[in-house]
Amino acid sequence: MTKTDDTLDQAVWSRDLxxxxxxxxxxxxxxxxxxxxxxxxxxxxxxxxxxxxxxxxLKVRSVSKEGKEASFAGMHAGGxxxxxxxxKNEVRRYEVIALRTSxxxxxxxxxxMWLFENSPAFSRFLVRQLNERLGHFIAQVEYDRLLGxxxxxxxxxxxxLNRVLYPDVGPSLxxxxxxxxxxxxxxxxxxxxxxxxxxxxxxxxxxxxxxxVLNAELLRTIVE
DNA sequence: ACATTAAATTCGA
DNA sequence: TCGAATTTAATGT
Numbered sequence: 001m002t003k004t005d006d007t008l009d010q011a012v013w014s015r016d017l018x019x020x021x022x023x024x025x026x027x028x029x030x031x032x033x034x035x036x037x038x039x040x041x042x043x044x045x046x047x048x049x050x051x052x053x054x055x056x057x058l059k060v061r062s063v064s065k066e067g068k069e070a071s072f073a074g075m076h077a078g079g080x081x082x083x084x085x086x087x088k089n090e091v092r093r094y095e096v097i098a099l100r101t102s103x104x105x106x107x108x109x110x111x112x113m114w115l116f117e118n119s120p121a122f123s124r125f126l127v128r129q130l131n132e133r134l135g136h137f138i139a140q141v142e143y144d145r146l147l148g149x150x151x152x153x154x155x156x157x158x159x160x161l162n163r164v165l166y167p168d169v170g171p172s173l174x175x176x177x178x179x180x181x182x183x184x185x186x187x188x189x190x191x192x193x194x195x196x197x198x199x200x201x202x203x204x205x206x207x208x209x210x211x212x213v214l215n216a217e218l219l220r221t222i223v224e
Numbered sequence: 225a226c227a228t229t230a231a232a233t234t235c236g237a
Numbered sequence: 238t239c240g241a242a243t244t245t246a247a248t249g250t
Contacts, residue, residue: 176247192249208230209247 004029007105011052012078012167016121028111032104040096040104041082047092049106052080056102057175059183062094071140073159074099074183076175078166083126084133086112099179132164148224149186153194154203156184158220161213172212197224 004026008014014025031054034040040051040058058075075081075096085092086109115122136159147155157180161169181191195211198204203218204211213219 177249178247188248189250196249206248 003031007031007052007054010054010078010168011080011105013080013122013125016124017115017119018121021115021119021122024111024114025107028108028114030106030108032106034098034102034104036098036101038098040098040102041092041094043092043095045092047082047085047089047109049108050080050082050086050112051096052105052107053077054103054105056104057099057179058102058104059097059099060094061097072156072183072185073136074156074175074179076160076166076169076173078168080129083112083130087116099182128164132162149184149190150194150197150224151222152186153180153184153191154198154219154222156180157198157204157211157213158216161216161219171214171216172207172210174210176209198222 007029008022008026014022017025030049034056043063053075055077060073060075060081061070062073063070081096082092116126139155157173160166160173160175160183161171163169177191177195178188180195181188184191184194186194195204195206198219199206201218201222203215203222204213
């Protein structure tokens with residue numbers, strides 16, 4: 001078992017591929033380690049690869065068309081991103097930073113396009129993922145209108161729990177309060193207060209170095 | 225920014 | 238390899 005075999009094994013989109021498609025995918029995969037605080041990709045960079053988080057935590061800072069407001073999102077194990085840029089063949093509209101040292105898999109553009117055009121299972125996966133993201137963009141419109149901090153933190157956590165984007169995610173997240181703060185765009189102490197509120201409402205349980213979500217639906221819908 | 229507590233690591237037997 | 242001692246990391250205020 002090589003490392004790329006491992007990677008393929010863990011990737012959701014590989015599950016229904018034919019053996020031939022799997023071989024092709026394996027040949028297009030590269031693994032990289034991004035150290036904490038390093039830049040994974042920059043705004044304006046032409047597309048090079050589709051990326052998957054094997055392990056770690058990334059922060060995606062996306063900027064609106066006019067370069068105005070920025071919004072954040074987290075990316076953790078199991079998540080794949082960049083398909084929007086590759087399909088439209090445009091430059092990246094967001095910047096990605098490693099919040100902690102992370103193992104990232106890269107699938108080169110050529111292989112990605114080959115799979116997209118030749119593998120029904122792969123295309124099906126992509127449609128599902130793109131559709132899911134569309135829903136997020138709609139939710140984001142509301143998000144940017146200064147909601148309360150507790151709500152922002154709640155939504156940040158809810159996004160990390162998304163079953164479509166992170167198929168293997170369970171109710172317990174290994175993420176520090178500092179990291180949650182970076183993702184939600186609030187300070188650590190505000191994060192701490194927000195988490196306490198969420199815990200008081202029974203939405204989560206605070207643990208050392210992480211949280212467990214008790215009521216995901218409440219997390220998604222709560223407004224302070 | 226500081227004090228407290230939890231976890232991870234080191235080290236001696 | 239066990240656990241006590243020390244260091245590092247995360248939390249709460």
